[in-house]
Amino acid sequence: MGMFSLSAMLVAALIAIAIMSLFGDNALFMSGLLQGAWLTVQITLLGSLLAVIMATTAALFRLYGAPPLRWLAVTYVEFFRGTSALVQLFWLFFVLPLFGISMDPFSVGVLGLGLNIGAYGAEVVRGAVQGVHRGQWEATTALNMTRWQALKRIILPQAFVAMIPPWGNLFIELLKSTALVSLITMSDLTFRAKTINDTTMQTIPIFTLALLTYLVMSLTITIGMRWLERASLRGMVRGRGR
Amino acid sequence: MSADIWSWSYTLEILPILANAAIVTIEATLISFVIALVLGLVLAVLRMSGAVIGWFASAFVELVRSTPLLIQIFFIFFVLPRFGITLDAFTAGIIALSLHYGCYCSEVYRAGLEAVPRGQWEACTALNFSSWNTFKNIILPQAIPPIVPALGNYLVALFKDTPLLSAIAVAELVQTAKNLGSENFRYNEPMTIVGLTFLVLSLVSAAGIRWLEQRLNRRSVR
Amino acid sequence: MSATTNHPMVRFEGVTKRYGALTVLDDLNLEVGRGEKVAIIGPSGSGKTTVLRMLMTLERIDGGVIWVDGEPMTHMQKNGQMVPAEPKHLRRVRSKIGMVFQHFNLFPHMTALANCTEAPMTVLGLPRREAEERAAELLNMVGLGDKKGHYPAQLSGGQQQRVAIARALAMRPKIMLFDEVTSALDPELCGEVLQVIRKLGSEHDLTMLMVTHQMGFAKEFADRVCFFYQGKICEQGEPKELFTAPKNERTQQFLRAVLEAV
Numbered sequence: 001m002g003m004f005s006l007s008a009m010l011v012a013a014l015i016a017i018a019i020m021s022l023f024g025d026n027a028l029f030m031s032g033l034l035q036g037a038w039l040t041v042q043i044t045l046l047g048s049l050l051a052v053i054m055a056t057t058a059a060l061f062r063l064y065g066a067p068p069l070r071w072l073a074v075t076y077v078e079f080f081r082g083t084s085a086l087v088q089l090f091w092l093f094f095v096l097p098l099f100g101i102s103m104d105p106f107s108v109g110v111l112g113l114g115l116n117i118g119a120y121g122a123e124v125v126r127g128a129v130q131g132v133h134r135g136q137w138e139a140t141t142a143l144n145m146t147r148w149q150a151l152k153r154i155i156l157p158q159a160f161v162a163m164i165p166p167w168g169n170l171f172i173e174l175l176k177s178t179a180l181v182s183l184i185t186m187s188d189l190t191f192r193a194k195t196i197n198d199t200t201m202q203t204i205p206i207f208t209l210a211l212l213t214y215l216v217m218s219l220t221i222t223i224g225m226r227w228l229e230r231a232s233l234r235g236m237v238r239g240r241g242r
Numbered sequence: 243m244s245a246d247i248w249s250w251s252y253t254l255e256i257l258p259i260l261a262n263a264a265i266v267t268i269e270a271t272l273i274s275f276v277i278a279l280v281l282g283l284v285l286a287v288l289r290m291s292g293a294v295i296g297w298f299a300s301a302f303v304e305l306v307r308s309t310p311l312l313i314q315i316f317f318i319f320f321v322l323p324r325f326g327i328t329l330d331a332f333t334a335g336i337i338a339l340s341l342h343y344g345c346y347c348s349e350v351y352r353a354g355l356e357a358v359p360r361g362q363w364e365a366c367t368a369l370n371f372s373s374w375n376t377f378k379n380i381i382l383p384q385a386i387p388p389i390v391p392a393l394g395n396y397l398v399a400l401f402k403d404t405p406l407l408s409a410i411a412v413a414e415l416v417q418t419a420k421n422l423g424s425e426n427f428r429y430n431e432p433m434t435i436v437g438l439t440f441l442v443l444s445l446v447s448a449a450g451i452r453w454l455e456q457r458l459n460r461r462s463v464r
Numbered sequence: 465m466s467a468t469t470n471h472p473m474v475r476f477e478g479v480t481k482r483y484g485a486l487t488v489l490d491d492l493n494l495e496v497g498r499g500e501k502v503a504i505i506g507p508s509g510s511g512k513t514t515v516l517r518m519l520m521t522l523e524r525i526d527g528g529v530i531w532v533d534g535e536p537m538t539h540m541q542k543n544g545q546m547v548p549a550e551p552k553h554l555r556r557v558r559s560k561i562g563m564v565f566q567h568f569n570l571f572p573h574m575t576a577l578a579n580c581t582e583a584p585m586t587v588l589g590l591p592r593r594e595a596e597e598r599a600a601e602l603l604n605m606v607g608l609g610d611k612k613g614h615y616p617a618q619l620s621g622g623q624q625q626r627v628a629i630a631r632a633l634a635m636r637p638k639i640m641l642f643d644e645v646t647s648a649l650d651p652e653l654c655g656e657v658l659q660v661i662r663k664l665g666s667e668h669d670l671t672m673l674m675v676t677h678q679m680g681f682a683k684e685f686a687d688r689v690c691f692f693y694q695g696k697i698c699e700q701g702e703p704k705e706l707f708t709a710p711k712n713e714r715t716q717q718f719l720r721a722v723l724e725a726v
Contacts, residue, residue, distance in 0.1 A: 001300055001304055005297070005301075006304075009301060009304065009305075078445065079441065081444070082440065082444040082445050083402070083440045083441050083444065084402040084405045084440050085402075086408075086416060087416060087433070087436055087440055088437075090416065090419075090420070090429075090433055091433050091434070091437055094423060094429035094430075095429055095433050098429075098430050099247075135565060135567055135569035136569060138520075138565065138569060139570075139571070140583075141521060141522055141558075142520055142522075142561075142562060142563035142632065142641075143562075143582075143587060143632075143635060144555055144558050144559050144587050144635065145583060145586060145587055146555070146587075149586045153586060154571055157573050158571075158572065161573075172307075172308065176308075176309065176310040176311065178310070180312060182312070182409075183312075183408075183409060189313075190312055190313050190316070193313065193316065197316075197320060203320045203321050203324055204324055207313065207316060207317045207321050208321075210313055211309050211314075211317065214308065214309040214313065215308050215309055218307075218308030218309065219308065222308075
């Protein structure tokens with residue numbers, strides 16, 4: 001969808017939330033939902049940070065690492081892409097303590113989701129780096145740059161632009177996966193919606209408000225990433241410089 | 243010591259129970275995916291038809307893709323009964339999964355349909371085909387093969403999302419593993435077995451998709 | 465190191481390059497003197513571009529040794545034996561060579577000026593001010609003093625290629641390689657690029673190797689022309705001789721075909 005439609009949806013969702021919280025008891029449980037939403041935002045931000053770090057590391061290991069590092073990266077990516085996010089969370093939450101490693105649910109959430117999305121992100125980073133035209137590498141050789149200088153100054157900045165849209169999708173995937181932490185006792189937005197529903201039975205407004213709140217967060221990410229893409233494309237038209 | 247961490251007798255005891263649960267998981271996957279395939283195509287055609295209905299279809303897809311599957315599952319399971327539609331957990335889960343992945347599939351279909359050159363439509367107009375015949379006999383057969391791998395990836399993704407049904411107590415793999423864990427106070431074996439099952443099935447299907455992709459590529463080159 | 469200042473700037477000694485079963489270059493022997501300008505011509509697939517790419521270390525060689533400025537580049541001496549060069553050695557020798565590519569390969573995310581200062585700053589460690597002064601000087605030299613702040617996408621092909629020449633010169637190479645630098649340009653833009661190369665040739669003591677399809681330019685500019693055919697030098701000599709009275713039958717055929725195409 002275009003920027004205009006997305007912005008229109010964002011505004012419409014915000015207005016709908018505002019209007020709904022004016023009616024009946026809705027204002028009462030709205031504060032509970034917002035507290036949950038704040039936790040959701042925190043897990044999303046920290047998880048995204050971890051995902052970007054893991055993805056970049058794994059992709060560079062896989063592309064340029066020595067064989068053991070490459071092997072490690074492949075295992076990480078295949079393992080976390082091969083199993084369910086929920087299974088990974090449960091495993092971290094229920095099984096790791098048996099090996100003497102216990103974490104609080106918040107850390108499990110951030111770690112599990114960050115690792116999961118990071119594995120998908122690794123493929124995004126790898127594809128973007130490989131998508132940079134071979135001539136760019138050759139130019140850096142002709143200018144006698146080291147591989148690391150070439151990566152840092154020439155290749156990664158160009159790959160960065162190509163990575164923005166797929167990362168936008170992954171951040172939204174991560175946001176949506178945060179709902180899973182409600183199943184390991186975290187009071188995020190989904191958890192709040194479910195518990196408030198259990199006590200008040202105001203099913204329709206509660207779940208509608210929760211859905212709209214998630215929609216607002218997703219649209220914010222989408223619009224933000226579009227803006228970032230535009231900003232980094234300014235001046236540089238891809239595909240002509242080769 | 244080793245029996246503390248892993249008990250083989252317990253493993254043997256729970257394996258048949260987990261195997262039964264695996265059948266529920268696979269059933270849910272296949273039924274949902276078939277519905278998602280049909281729904282996705284319908285949504286894609288609606289979106290491409292333009293006008294108001296197209297905008298609404300797009301907004302619906304955006305809404306579904308922007309919100310967590312888990313909360314959609316809750317929504318269908320808890321909200322629909324308020325409108326007099328009472329569903330058992332399995333059915334509610336199937337509806338949520340098919341809606342969610344139907345929206346993802348619609349994006350794939352749209353890309354496939356848009357990739358068919360305009361000239362194909364124009365040639366059919368010149369041959370005086372009806373739009374329905376053009377779509378069914380000329381456009382779809384060209385649009386589908388290139389997108390089979392992308393659709394296949396969503397099949398795997400859907401399969402990996404079935405554990406969410408445990409949140410409304412559908413007795414699929416993860417729910418069963420959790421139940422076994424809490425009954426026996428041993429989570430290690432059931433959770434690990436379930437994790438491995440997902441890993442193996444996902445890797446096998448990913449390899450299958452890659453194989454299919456190569457076969458399709460070969461065909462389109464000829 | 466000492467007395468041999470009259471060694472050739474570049475020497476290919478029995479160099480072989482294969483891609484699988486295909487031999488692209490077969491036992492190549494070629495010497496290029498200090499300040500000499502050599503044009504390499506030949507039909508496509510004759511291995512002429514590979515010569516430049518091997519010299520720039522973009523291709524690994526399968527046999528033989530390449531010497532640069534009196535020392536082996538692809539190899540190094542260790543305990544009196546020639547062993548394949550380590551990266552450090554390769555980088556040191558490579559610093560004497562610059563290259564201009566057919567497709568420019570400018571860095572699209574950097575301005576013309578930044579393209580010319582990037583490597584001097586990161587590789588040579590020049591301070592920014594010094595790098596920028598030198599880059600500005602070079603951009604003036606190629607006639608783009610007013611385009612410093614432009615990104616590659618905002619420049620014409622000919623302008624981009626001139627920035628690429630300035631970028632290579634900013635590393636102060638002794639040897640410049642030109643790989644079909646006008647092939648990707650519209651005909652009316654070739655002149656400005658060739659003019660810059662002409663100027664370089666007359667004002668600097670650079671050794672130049674160029675692969676080119678511009679026979680007119682090769683004839684007027686080069687000290688020597690090498691005609692490659694099927695991975696070998698089929699004929700070489702002064703341009704006047706080679707273009708007017710080629711001895712080899714293949715050369716005659718090739719030149720006839722090129723003339724007919726014009």
